[in-house]
Amino acid sequence: MDRIVGIETEYGCLLSEDEPHVNSELWPAKVKNYLFRKADAGTIDLHYRDYEEPPGNGGFLLNGGRLYLDMGHIEYASPECLHLHDLVTYELAGDDLLQSALIALGAEDRVSFIKNNVDHHTGATFGCHENYLMRREAQFTPPILGTLLTFLATRQIFTGAGRVGQSNPLAFDFEPPQPEGQVNFQLSQRADHIVNDIYQWVQFNRAIINARDEPLADYRKYRRLHLLIGDSNMSPYATALKIGTTACILSLLEEGRLPRNLVLADAVQSTRDISRDASERWLVRLENGKTVSAVDVQWEFHHLAQTHLRHSSAETNWLLENWGFVLEAIPHNRQALIGGVDWITKKWLLETFVESEGLSWDDPWLQSIDLEYHNIDQRRGLFFSVTPGKRIAEWNNNVRRPSAMQVPPVNTRASGRARAVTFFQNCNFPYVINWDSIACDSRDFLVMGNPFETYNDEVERFLSKPRTINLADESANR
Numbered sequence: 001m002d003r004i005v006g007i008e009t010e011y012g013c014l015l016s017e018d019e020p021h022v023n024s025e026l027w028p029a030k031v032k033n034y035l036f037r038k039a040d041a042g043t044i045d046l047h048y049r050d051y052e053e054p055p056g057n058g059g060f061l062l063n064g065g066r067l068y069l070d071m072g073h074i075e076y077a078s079p080e081c082l083h084l085h086d087l088v089t090y091e092l093a094g095d096d097l098l099q100s101a102l103i104a105l106g107a108e109d110r111v112s113f114i115k116n117n118v119d120h121h122t123g124a125t126f127g128c129h130e131n132y133l134m135r136r137e138a139q140f141t142p143p144i145l146g147t148l149l150t151f152l153a154t155r156q157i158f159t160g161a162g163r164v165g166q167s168n169p170l171a172f173d174f175e176p177p178q179p180e181g182q183v184n185f186q187l188s189q190r191a192d193h194i195v196n197d198i199y200q201w202v203q204f205n206r207a208i209i210n211a212r213d214e215p216l217a218d219y220r221k222y223r224r225l226h227l228l229i230g231d232s233n234m235s236p237y238a239t240a241l242k243i244g245t246t247a248c249i250l251s252l253l254e255e256g257r258l259p260r261n262l263v264l265a266d267a268v269q270s271t272r273d274i275s276r277d278a279s280e281r282w283l284v285r286l287e288n289g290k291t292v293s294a295v296d297v298q299w300e301f302h303h304l305a306q307t308h309l310r311h312s313s314a315e316t317n318w319l320l321e322n323w324g325f326v327l328e329a330i331p332h333n334r335q336a337l338i339g340g341v342d343w344i345t346k347k348w349l350l351e352t353f354v355e356s357e358g359l360s361w362d363d364p365w366l367q368s369i370d371l372e373y374h375n376i377d378q379r380r381g382l383f384f385s386v387t388p389g390k391r392i393a394e395w396n397n398n399v400r401r402p403s404a405m406q407v408p409p410v411n412t413r414a415s416g417r418a419r420a421v422t423f424f425q426n427c428n429f430p431y432v433i434n435w436d437s438i439a440c441d442s443r444d445f446l447v448m449g450n451p452f453e454t455y456n457d458e459v460e461r462f463l464s465k466p467r468t469i470n471l472a473d474e475s476a477n478r
Contacts, residue, residue: 001084001247001315004133004412004451007091007239008077009232010070010126011098012114014371019110025072027111031101032058032069039104041097041405042067043424047432060421060433062406063093064414073126074098074113079414080133080435080451084244084315085399086409088236093404095376100405108377115232116161116374117189120367123167125193128232129210132225132247133217133451138254145209146263146287149197151249151301152208152229153264153271154294157282158326159242160187160275161231162343164350164361164370167192183276184361185350187343189231191275197267208267216435218449225250229271234374234383236396237340241326244319248305257308262300263287298327325391339388339396346373349382413448416455423463441467 013024035041042061045068048054058068064079076094081087095115102108117126166183186192190206199207210226217224227246233239252258263286264270270284274294277283282294302323309316329336330344337344350366359365375381388396408418413436420438424431432439438459439445446462448455 001087001244001319002082002313003247003250004080004082005087005243005247006065006078006080006131007087007243008075008127008129008131009091009094009115010073010075010128011094011376012073012116012119012126012371012374014112014114014375016110016112027107028069028072028074030105031098031113032067032074034101034105035067035097039101040425043421043431043433045433046430060417061097062408062418062421063090063404064408064412064418064421065090065093066435067094067097079408079417080412081409081414082411082452084240084247084319087243088239088399089401089404090409091239092236092400096400096402097405099376099378102377112375112377112380114371114374115234115376116163116371117193117231118163118167120165120370125167125190125206126232127228128190128230130225130227130230130243130246132227132250133215134223134225134250135254136215136219136221136223138223138250139256143260143263144253144258145198146267147258147260148249148253149208149267150262150264150284150286150297151246152227153267154274154282154284154297155242155245156188156191156231156271156274157294157298157330158337158341159230159233159238160191160341160343161189161233161238161374162187162346162370163189164366166276182362184278185347186275188271188275190229191271194229194268194271208271217451221449222451231342232374233342234381235340235342235345235392236399237322237388237392238342240319240395240399241323244315245301245305245323248309248316248319249301251309252304255308257304259300259304261286261288262297295327295330298323302327322391336389337392339383339386340392342373342383345383345386346370349373349386411454413451413453413455416448416453416459419456419459420463429467438462440465 013027015024036044036059042059044056044059046055060066066077068075078090081090098113102111163186194206194208196207198209198211206228208229210228215222215224230242265285265287274282283291285291306320334344338348339345373382378384408414429440436449437445437447
């Protein structure tokens with residue numbers, strides 16, 4: 001991949017019947033407090049990060065990532081990763097941190113964290129935000145953005161997590177939704193909640209691409225592409241496809257190789273239409289009036305990547321081979337993708353259950369099964385009950401690494417940040433840790449503007465400076 005990438009995952013919290021429902025927001029706070037105050041998984045924030053993030057709301061972790069509370073639920077942001085294998089490994093580390101906390105608190109049989117994107121009862125949505133570092137000089141003209149949107153709208157045929165039913169959220173102008181037919185099952189959990197193609201606000205007008213320019217790096221050299229459209233994947237194989245294919249498209253974008261004739265007439269509507277298409281033909285209309293299937297669109301992007309990126313690295317070759325394998329299998333051998341593509345896996349489980357129990361698709365029981373597919377507890381989550389084929393199983397089994405909860409990637413800025421986290425765990429100095437800087441005693445700070453650098457030596461020199469504890473600061477931080 002050779003691109004700095006990170007994922008932010010928001011987790012739902014599911015309680016058993018024995019646990020009072022009012023504790024649904026209490027348990028995320030309990031787990032956060034346990035990880036920072038008992039398990040020493042990181043250093044808690046001592047300062048306000050935002051008006052919604054007071055001191056103690058979260059902090060940076062020993063693996064260089066971050067964990068915090070966001071509107072009552074837990075959010076985990078992976079450390080910056082340079083390679084695809086690392087990215088998937090550190091995304092899974094968030095699951096392992098939360099589950100290890102529940103086990104330590106003796107709550108694993110009463111409380112579950114769910115890595116999904118919808119709440120069937122309230123209609124709320126949880127995010128899975130992707131972050132890709134890009135060169136500042138990359139051209140984001142309307143035709144180029146249009147082609148990128150086409151890729152993002154159609155990639156759900158292999159990245160979608162699948163869901164039972166539908167949501168009908170209001171758009172920003174609050175137009176009442178039009179009456180729609182019943183949707184039994186669709187590809188994507190986020191599709192119904194995307195109401196714009198490119199926009200800056202996250203909560204009030206969810207867009208495919210979030211437009212805020214916040215690189216968390218040297219803004220003269222870099223920009224950060226922040227995507228809101230993706231589902232949280234239970235399958236590590238699907239996560240690899242989601243991130244890897246998108247990274248390939250961004251490389252083509254930076255090299256000026258994206259086609260100009262693959263722009264959708266309406267990317268938001270196409271996103272929803274593909275997700276809800278029960279016929280699974282997934283036809284979309286282009287700006288030039290032509291109609292094409294999402295599978296054929298993805299083949300166009302695959303061929304382009306194969307032509308220009310093949311042999312750039314062993315990891316890229318793996319990605320291109322598996323991208324092609326999935327596009328071939330979707331229409332011809334879908335069984336081969338069970339355990340690899342989430343929506344296919346979930347739909348197969350649901351169809352098997354519907355047939356065996358004689359249920360209709362509007363039975364509430366199916367919503368419960370939908371949720372349990374995303375349970376991160378490997379003893380109970382339905383995803384873990386599936387045995388995939390060899391190709392997929394090898395990837396899924398090889399990327400989970402327990403040490404990723406405590407050890408950062410060795411080749412990015414996360415490494416230096418993790419050294420600072422360890423240092424501040426064991427001293428009484430006031431500190432501030434950010435993605436692109438660290439500060440000590442509020443007056444001395446180190447800027448880390450290049451995510452490709454580890455900053456190990458610079459952080460060691462910074463932390464080894466002689467300092468005097470300010471008693472007033474120490475008292476304020478107790």
